Amino acid sequence: QVQLVESGGGSVQAGDSLRLSCAASTRTFNNWAMGWFRQIPGKERESVAVITGSGRNTWYRDSVKGRFTISRDNAKNTAYLQMNNVKSEDTATYFCAAWFTVSENMDAVRRLGNFRTYWGQGTQVTVSS
Helix, strand or coil, rough: CEEEECCEEEEEEECEEEEEEEEECCHHHHHHHEEEECCCCCCEEEEEEEEEEEEEECEEEEEHHEEEEEEEEEECCCEEECCCCCCHHHHHHEEECCCCCCCHHHHHHHHHHCCEEEEEEEEEEEEEE
16 A cells, blocks of 8 residues: 655645645555646546656646646655646646556556556645736
């Protein structure tokens, strides 16, 4: 079992930057794909960004491409989501997730994210315009 603890959320103005962190409790962090998801009340949770265990491959939803960057530091068992030029539509509760896979094929990694995924408790990001 993996425990995930997010931090870094808060209230910012449109155009500002914010960095979310997700610390994982596992000794084999590089064997876990990491993802950031977000949800607003009344809507389904949506994927925002995914990174493979090595950190070599990433995926972003279209609406955040060029603004958000997912990264990881395997020595610190931590994944990050750098959010630049945030918009009001980025307001949501952000969750990090982890699932075990050594695959570097992003299509496969994203499919595997539907099974045996561990979730953090979520951190609120509020962007005011």
